[in-house]
Amino acid sequence: MMTPAFDALQKQLKKLPGVGYRSAERMAIHLLQEKPESCQALIDALKLAKDKVASCPRCGNLSEGGDCEICSDSRRIECGQVCVVEHVSDLMSLEKSGAYTGSYHVLHGKLSPINGVGPDDLNIESLLERVQTGDAIELILALPNDIEGEATCHYLIDLLEPLQVRLSRIGFGLPSGGSVLYADAVTLKSALEARQKF
Numbered sequence: 001m002m003t004p005a006f007d008a009l010q011k012q013l014k015k016l017p018g019v020g021y022r023s024a025e026r027m028a029i030h031l032l033q034e035k036p037e038s039c040q041a042l043i044d045a046l047k048l049a050k051d052k053v054a055s056c057p058r059c060g061n062l063s064e065g066g067d068c069e070i071c072s073d074s075r076r077i078e079c080g081q082v083c084v085v086e087h088v089s090d091l092m093s094l095e096k097s098g099a100y101t102g103s104y105h106v107l108h109g110k111l112s113p114i115n116g117v118g119p120d121d122l123n124i125e126s127l128l129e130r131v132q133t134g135d136a137i138e139l140i141l142a143l144p145n146d147i148e149g150e151a152t153c154h155y156l157i158d159l160l161e162p163l164q165v166r167l168s169r170i171g172f173g174l175p176s177g178g179s180v181l182y183a184d185a186v187t188l189k190s191a192l193e194a195r196q197k198f
Contacts, residue, residue: 006032058130060106060123062088070095076103080137082130084156086110086144094142102140105130110143110152119155127156131165138166145172145190 002010006028013024031039055061056068059082070076081102085091091104107122130136141156143149157167173191174183183191
């Protein structure tokens with residue numbers, strides 16, 4: 001029913017995170033039929049981003065040449081706190097919360113031997129450099145509460161322990177407004193382990 005060009009566009013859109021077959025189909029139709037004038041603007045924005053946006057050499061965040069905006073802020077660097085996250089999207093979520101004012105380090109993944117992701121595939125070498133140069137005196141591990149996230153945390157702890165850097169892990173548990181009744185076993189276990197004194 002569809003043309004080969006439409007099919008190719010839909011397949012590329014479907015490769016984007018969080019986009020399924022129907023969403024990709026709707027996007028393709030929207031771009032080609034309902035708003036064809038927005039097609040060129042999207043192409044231009046993608047080309048500009050592809051040409052200009054790279055990884056920050058210090059932390060791995062998005063940057064347009066040199067250090068990113070966060071690493072360029074001396075107040076955030078001088079505090080010595082570095083929050084280690086899996087992806088840039090995690091960094092963005094923490095920034096939107098306004099709850100953290102230090103710097104970040106983006107690993108660009110987590111250890112997953114099953115998927116062929118080892119330590120050399122992650123942005124770990126520059127993290128070690130930051131600790132060794134005194135740029136990072138405290139690391140806050142904000143990695144997912146899953147098997148790969150835990151394995152990555154344990155690997156980093158073993159690797160960094162001899163360097164005598166302060167290490168902590170974010171707490172996990174029930175979300176604000178959440179109920180014990182609807183929480184799964186892993187969430188309840190994490191909530192109990194992360195309990196605090198009043």
